[in-house]
Amino acid sequence: MNHSTSSRPALLPDGYAAGLRSAITADPAARLVAGVQGAGGYGKTAVLDQLARAYRDAGVPVFGANSLDRAGEGAVLVDDAHRLAESVLGELREIARRPEARLVVAYRPGPRPAALGELISELGAPVLLSPLGRDEIAAHAATASPEWIDWVRAQTGGVARYVHRVLAAAEPGKTELPTRALDEFQHDLDQLGEAGWECVTAMAVGATPHPDLLAALLDLDSAVVGSALLAVRAGGLVGADDALLPIVRAAALRLTPWERRLRVTRRLVEIQLARGGSVLPLVSPLLGADIALLPEATLAAAFEKAAEEALRDAPHLAQRLFAAAVSAGTPAASVAARQARAAAVAGELDEALRLADQVIVDDAVPDKELGVQVAASVLAHRGLLERSAELCRWSVGRLRWPGDRAFAAVGLIGVGRLSDADELLRSSDDAGPPTSMTGAAAQLAAGARESVVGSSATALSTLVRAASLSEPVGRHILAPDTPASIAALVALHCGELDVAQSTLDRVIESGTGGPLLRNRHRLLAAWLPLVRGDTVTARAKLPATTQSAVRDRLLATAIEAGIASRDNDMAALAAARGQAKQAVAEHSVDLFALLPLGELLVAAARLRDQDWLAPYLAEARALLDRLGNPPLWTSMLTWKRLHAAIVLEELDVARQLAAELGGLAHHNPLAAAMAEAARVWLRIVDGQVDQDEVEQASRALTTAGLAWDGARLAGQAALRTADRRAMLALLECARALQGKPPRPRAVRGAMSAETDLLSEREKEVAELVLAGLTYKQVGKRLFISAKTVEHHISRIKQRLGCANREDLLNRLRELLGQ
Structure with a gap:
């Protein structure tokens, strides 16, 4: 028998041989005739090793194909029966017919000589080996992550032999096939013969595993190619879809001489170009090779076409392919516009604009309209x-x-x-x-x-x-x-x-x-x-x-x-x-950038650092003036300017902006809601808080699309009213507009009690601290010292039972409805 003598545990799930081994253990003298079928590397030898061990443990001698004359003395376990001579297969068939036979034969699914087929009919339904699952692989790589196990399985297709090669040579977690594991495929490829290796090479560079295509590509007879493909499949080199397993493809590309790969690739490229088929998978692996830099008409055309294919989904790759096309002999001017487009789509806007400008000014360059399109798009971005x-x-x-x-x-x-x-x-x-x-x-x-x-x-x-x-x-x-x-x-x-x-x-x-x-x-x-x-x-x-x-x-x-x-x-x-x-310095003011400008205006006001935005705001207002102050575009910026003015306590400016919003209110529901909210905001700032009015304005803002603004309006009104009942109602309104559930009554009562613990001055301090102001800034606003502010915060923390500043801020936000 030809079985492994390695001491390494076999990469094989126990279930494959469990039935046969159980039968042997139960009665080692009983008749047992069986076949084990699997492609190369699937673990047939490992199965026979397990069965041989079971027989020997029971004291039964084990013989191989070279000792068939002693079959009556023990068990016969035969590996690789597909390689045996017809005479040997005939002897095995006769042994299988004996009443006392103990015979297990392992073989590949094909090619299958007639004598093997006759033997298989005597053996009956075989044990069919299949690829290892992730759990079986994980059992042999217990320290590896699940993601790496999945990678190993994807690369090897679960073929036991290939999994063993990767686990023996790879560093767990590193998703790169080790060189040693690839080099071990030399024997597998040699066994295929010259025609089989040629077929694998063609499939590795991108050819479809179809006999007629491969025969034309490799100048071989179709029958020879058909037999070679059967050997490739039986050797466990392909998956269920007949595509080479990733580890096999990598090994073939590594072990096949460069000149042979290039010859097959060039021929395949010629066929694909003639048919109008895709060439991207064929030539992209050539980018890292010196051949990509050599003048070659076929490759130049292929690189150019591949770049067009890559442009939509892989613009960075398209750039490299266009460069390779130029290196291989394509005139640089003929692809300049398309190179500019590839750079633009890849996000390399400076390079795209440089190339596009060259295309626009050079009358000898084709595709000038594409150059203009690229330049115009990049300038807008x-x-x-x-x-x-x-x-x-x-x-x-x-x-x-x-x-x-x-x-x-x-x-x-x-x-x-x-x-x-x-x-x-x-x-x-x-x-x-x-x-x-x-x-x-x-x-x-x-x-x-x-x-x-x-x-x-x-x-x-x-x-x-x-x-x-x-x-x-x-x-x-x-x-x-x-x-x-x-x-x-x-x-x-x-x-x-x-x-x-x-x-x-x-x-x-x-x-x-x-x-x-x-x-x-x-x-x-x-x-x-x-x-x-x-x-x-x-x-x-x-x-x-x-x-x-x-x-x-x-x-x-x-x-x-x-x-x-x-x-x-x-x-x-x-x-x-x-x-x-x-960003603002680099971006010119335009109608479609008013939204971020308005948001930054409010942010700058909160930081008390708004002067740098003044020139851009002036440009925006001049732009809107030139357009006749269209309500759609003007109202939102005016609303943001109003908020900035309120933050800065520029009440005269705020009143003017509120009046401007009133003049725009007719245009759409949002403009109307902002105009009414602006009027209410000014009343709140002046200390005039009407609960019903505030709730109506807040809900109108929310309905019109500004939910956060509506909740903030209600919350700020709650902070400024002296009516406790109105305060609680407005806080609940703010919570509702934020999508939060209402507080239970007991909580509202407790909150009211907690609020009563704070003096009016302490509430003012708490509000400003929540707004993000420092103690010094709070003191400046309230005309007190920073030390006094610190004392207020300390007393608030003690009264509310807060352990630290974070707890205090959370309690104050809850208490004040922010």
């Missing part, structure tokens, strides 16, 4: 909307690309040049046929214009339709912005949060705008819970990275500042200030 619009405008009538006129108009509207946009839109010629993309762009321009001169409902409806129209094709379109982004901004400005949510959910799921606009959509989606006051969800929705786009950084910084402000986290608010200054 860098916060330079006016330059982007001018470039789109310049291309109209010169280098037409789908949507150039519309994107030019949107950009011009965004920077306050409505008359220029109208003039551009009145011209009738367009770029090419009326495709979905040109239609979506046209509706985008119409919706953006309507948001400035008309109805917010009409504008939003037009923009949502544009977003829907762009979904089927928008994933692969490079553009300055998407209809979904503008639709979400308009929805946020008029309080239609559900519309914004559904629009953004759809665009994120469909991938519209590709990788370059993915973060913009996700950031806008994170703004929605921020508006509702759900800072936990807002923080969770923030993308892990915003690449290098200034526009994304501005939005992300404003969200972080908004979260810190709503959480009263002054340290985080101060930390966001530096990032905000940088």
Whole structure:
């Protein structure tokens, strides 16, 4: 018998041989005739080892195929029966027919000679070996993590022999196939013969395991290839889908001489290019090899085509493939525009703009319209909307690309040049046929214009339709912005949060705008819970990275500042200030950046550091003036300016802003709610708190989309009223608007009692401390010393029974409804 003599425990689940071994243990002299079938490496030898041990433990001699004449003296265990001569198989068949036979034969599923088939019919239904499960692998790698066990199983397909090779050579937790494990495949590949190894090489570089294809690719006879594929399958080198197991593919690529791999790859590339098939999987492994730098016409064409395939989902890889194409002989000018696009989609905006500028100014470079499209998109992402619009405008009538006129108009509207946009839109010629993309762009321009001169409902409806129209094709379109982004901004400005949510959910799921606009959509989606006051969800929705786009950084910084402000986290608010200054300095003021500007304005007021924002605020007001102060875009910024003025106690400014909001109230429900809330805010600041009036205004804000603002209005009114009953009612209103359940009556009574423990001065101190002010700042506000503030806090902590400052702040927030 040909069995292993290794002392290492076999990587084989006990269940495979348990039935046979139990029968041997129960009666070692009884007749036992069985077959064990499994592909190479599945553990046939290990099964026979276990059975041999069971027989020997019972005192029964064990013989192999070379001692069949002694079959009557003991048990015969035969491995690799598929390799035996017909005469030997015939002898085994005769032994199997004996009444006293004790015979177990292991064999592969194929190729199967006729004599083996006759023997198998005598042996009956075999024990079928299958790949190891994760539990069996884990039993031999007890210290490894479940994730690493899953990786081992995925790489080896659970084939026992390959699992053993990895476990014996790999460092647990390191997801890299060890060289020693790969080198051990030399014998497996040698056993396949030259034709079999050639087939494995072709499959490793990407060929489909079809006999006719491989025969044409390798210049071999189809019958030879068919037999070779049977040997590959029987050798356990492929999975159920006939694809090479990952460890086998890695071994074949390592052990096959480079020149043989290159010959097969080049031939396969030629076939795929002729058929118009994909070449990306074939040539991407060549990127790290010296051959990628050599002039080669076939590879140059393949690298270029592969780059086009990778551009949509792997832009960084596309950049490398375009570079390889140039190295292999493709003229650099012929791919420059596409290289610029790959860099833009990969988020390398500086490189994209550099390449795009070269394309635009060089008359010899093709695809100039793509260069303009890339440059215009990158400029918009860098916060330079006016330059982007001018470039789109310049291309109209010169280098037409789908949507150039519309994107030019949107950009011009965004920077306050409505008359220029109208003039551009009145011209009738367009770029090419009326495709979905040109239609979506046209509706985008119409919706953006309507948001400035008309109805917010009409504008939003037009923009949502544009977003829907762009979904089927928008994933692969490079553009300055998407209809979904503008639709979400308009929805946020008029309080239609559900519309914004559904629009953004759809665009994120469909991938519209590709990788370059993915973060913009996700950031806008994170703004929605921020508006509702759900800072936990807002923080969770923030993308892990915003690449290098200034526009994304501005939005992300404003969200972080908004979260810190709503959480009263002054340290985080101060930390966001530096990032905000940088982002605002790099981003020119435009209509679509007013939302983050307003949020940063309130944050700066809370930090008493608002002067740096004054020039940008002046630019924003001038922009709105040029557009005739459209209510949709003006009201939200005015609302944020009002809050900043209240924080800074600039009451005259606040009254003026409240009057401005009153003039905008007619436009949409949110504007009306903000106007009424502004009037109530000023009454509260003046000490006039009408419970019913405050609750009505707070609920109107919440209904119109500003839930956090509504809750804050009610909470601040509760702090300023001298009526205990009104205070409790307003605190409960604030809790309800935040989505919190009402307090039980006993808790409300206890809270009232606790409130009575604090003097009016102590309540004022507590409110300012909760707002994030230092003891020195509180003292300055209340005209007392910082030491006096500290004494007040100490007494409050003692009266409320708080053990530490964190406990105190939590109790005060609960007590004061913040």
